[in-house]
Amino acid sequence: MSDTHSGCTEPRSAVTEAEVEALVRGICFKTGPPRTVGVEVEWLVHELRAEQLPVTPERLEAAYAALRTVPLRSALTVEPGGQLELSSPPAASLMECIGTVSADLAAVRAVLAEDDLALVGVGQDPWHPPRRFLREPRYDAMETCLDRTGPAGRAMMCTSASVQVCLDAGHEEPGPLGLGRRWWLAHQLGAVLVAAFANSPVAGRRPTGWRSSRQLLWMEIGAGRAGAPPMDVDPRTAWARHVLDAPVMCVRRDGGPWDVPEGLTFREWTRSGVPRPPTREDLDYHVTTLFPPIRPRGHLELRMIDAQPGDDGWIVPLAVTTALFDDPEAAETAYRIVKPLAERAYALPAPHNPLWTDAARRGLTDPELHEAAVACFGVALEALPRLGATAEVTAAVTEYRDRYVVPGRCPADDLLERLHDMSLSASRPGSTGSAHTAHGKDLRT
Numbered sequence: 001m002s003d004t005h006s007g008c009t010e011p012r013s014a015v016t017e018a019e020v021e022a023l024v025r026g027i028c029f030k031t032g033p034p035r036t037v038g039v040e041v042e043w044l045v046h047e048l049r050a051e052q053l054p055v056t057p058e059r060l061e062a063a064y065a066a067l068r069t070v071p072l073r074s075a076l077t078v079e080p081g082g083q084l085e086l087s088s089p090p091a092a093s094l095m096e097c098i099g100t101v102s103a104d105l106a107a108v109r110a111v112l113a114e115d116d117l118a119l120v121g122v123g124q125d126p127w128h129p130p131r132r133f134l135r136e137p138r139y140d141a142m143e144t145c146l147d148r149t150g151p152a153g154r155a156m157m158c159t160s161a162s163v164q165v166c167l168d169a170g171h172e173e174p175g176p177l178g179l180g181r182r183w184w185l186a187h188q189l190g191a192v193l194v195a196a197f198a199n200s201p202v203a204g205r206r207p208t209g210w211r212s213s214r215q216l217l218w219m220e221i222g223a224g225r226a227g228a229p230p231m232d233v234d235p236r237t238a239w240a241r242h243v244l245d246a247p248v249m250c251v252r253r254d255g256g257p258w259d260v261p262e263g264l265t266f267r268e269w270t271r272s273g274v275p276r277p278p279t280r281e282d283l284d285y286h287v288t289t290l291f292p293p294i295r296p297r298g299h300l301e302l303r304m305i306d307a308q309p310g311d312d313g314w315i316v317p318l319a320v321t322t323a324l325f326d327d328p329e330a331a332e333t334a335y336r337i338v339k340p341l342a343e344r345a346y347a348l349p350a351p352h353n354p355l356w357t358d359a360a361r362r363g364l365t366d367p368e369l370h371e372a373a374v375a376c377f378g379v380a381l382e383a384l385p386r387l388g389a390t391a392e393v394t395a396a397v398t399e400y401r402d403r404y405v406v407p408g409r410c411p412a413d414d415l416l417e418r419l420h421d422m423s424l425s426a427s428r429p430g431s432t433g434s435a436h437t438a439h440g441k442d443l444r445t
Contacts (some may be wrong), residue, residue: 014277017244017270023283024240030298031172031179034326036090037097038166038299041105041314042307043084043119044159045112051120052127057082060133063115070111074104080142081158082133084108084119090166090299094322094387098315105311121313123161123200123214123306126415130158141250141258142289148262152220155203160214161307163197163314165321167300176331183235185331186294187228187350188338189324190304192376194351195359195369196404197317199306199411202419211363211412214306218291219351219360225249228292228349239296244270249289251275252282293350304351309411316400319393323380330383337375341368364408377401 015023045060047053060082067076067084074086086104091097109119130151132139139157146153170182198211210216218226229242244267251259259275266286269278278286287297295301305317324334344355351360364370377397384394404410 013279014273015270015280015283017267020244020266020270020283021240023280024243024287025236028239028287028296028298029169029179029236031169034168034170034177036092036168036299037094037318037322037326038088038090039097039101039314039318040085040087040162040164040166040301041101042079042161042163043121044125044161044307045082045084045117046120048113048116048118051118054128054131055082055117057133059115059117063112063117066111066114067108070107072104072107073100076104076108078134079157079161080132080134080139081125081130083158083161094319094326094384094389095393098318098393101314102312109311121161121199121307121309122415123198123212124155124203124217125159126202127205128159129204130154132158137252137258138250141260144260145247145249146221146225149222149225150220152217156214156217156221159203160200160217162214162303163305163307163317165302165305165318166297167302167322167325169296169298169300176328176335177326179235181331181335182300182325183294184231185325185335185338186300186302187231188342188345188355189334189376190293190302190350191341191345191355191359192338192369192372193302193317193321194304194306194356195363195366196373196377196410197305197308198360198363199308199415201412201416207416207419210361211410212306212360215304215351215356215360218293219357221291223349223352225289226291226293227352228294230347230349232347235296242292243283243287243290246286246290248286252285293356306411309414312396313411315393316397319384319389319397320377320380323383323387323389324376327383327386329386330379333379334376337372337379341372344368363410363412364405370405370408373405374401377405 045055047055064078074088077085079085086101088097088101091100112118142157143154170177170179172179174180194212194215200214201207201211203213224247229238245265248261248264248266248269251261293304295303302321308314324330341355345353350356358366359369364373381394381397
């Protein structure tokens with residue numbers, strides 16, 4: 001959400017409907033052999049010793065001012081609610097990506113620890129209601145726009161965090177590494193990734209009934225803003241039409257609040273020219289306000305994975321996803337594994353279909369998603385050495401598989417069990433602690 005440019009266009013004169021379609025088709029998918037990988041890791045920032053306590057905006061601002069002086073290879077940005085995000089540069093290998101981000105995270109944690117703050121990996125803040133930290137025209141407009149569909153938008157902006165894996169779009173030609181196959185695989189395998197890495201079952205200190213409440217937020221925001229295009233046409237055509245038919249979030253101004261039109265699509269804006277004709281820069285900005293689970297930005301950005309617990313928890317979804325996409329043998333096998341799941345989507349775009357809903361609600365307690373996840377982790381483990389993964393990375397994936405995937409669990413189940421245990425402890429006669437305080441301490445990562 002902290003994007004300022006999508007990389008799709010350059011600021012020029014007003015654009016026509018035909019020019020928009022040509023620009024999106026030609027630039028938002030850049031094909032070629034998969035050679036690079038990246039990751040964007042978002043974190044909540046909490047008190048080091050008592051995570052259930054809110055951090056004041058003044059403390060966050062002071063800590064972030066100190067972080068801006070730290071040399072990092074990754075881009076450091078702040079989300080509307082004060083979450084931190086590190087976006088890696090494109091890496092030539094999985095291990096290069098892991099090495100870069102690990103070093104940057106160590107530097108960030110050291111600075112935060114000096115102010116008794118810590119990074120916490122969870123998909124949605126279990127304790128605190130949405131609270132805006134950034135006051136900028138972009139986020140003012142976003143809040144106004146998203147409020148029209150309910151409270152999910154503010155929660156997404158201010159209390160959610162994820163692991164976003166960025167992979168090359170693939171070959172122009174067909175095959176396991178081809179653009180068409182990778183686009184399709186991302187939308188089917190994405191449901192398996194939602195279920196396997198679900199880690200947001202609590203909001204407002206209560207269970208939500210969903211293992212990935214973060215994914216529920218995206219569904220509630222709506223298909224126009226946070227949905228994928230149809231899968232029955234080629235990726236370029238589908239995405240170009242989606243961009244044109246998606247609602248415009250805002251029309252920017254040089255001064256004063258930005259306009260937030262209601263029901264105006266970008267296609268209609270190009271035709272009417274009201275309140276002013278859209279430019280290529282407006283198109284570029286419009287694309288950054290669309291949040292589908294897989295977003296083409298020249299490469300493919302997979303956005304469906306909840307933030308993970310532990311300092312290095314983000315490495316497992318990065319490694320598994322990269323292996324299943326970039327190793328040709330693994331990609332072909334993964335395609336066959338998830339192909340039967342596509343029937344459960346009923347040809348409806350993600351995430352607004354039964355397959356993705358079941359993944360977010362049930363996690364790996366869903367038998368078919370569980371079977372697919374076990375098979376995909378096995379394939380990924382076979383492929384990781386071929387991609388140059390170290391023994392430590394392979395061991396981390398193996399440990400995750402054995403702890404969660406094989407028994408049909410996910411990190412969300414740990415959080416729910418801890419919340420239950422703390423509630424029982426607080427209800428015992430003579431207990432002096434609170435379930436909320438204990439729960440917060442027990443969730444420290």
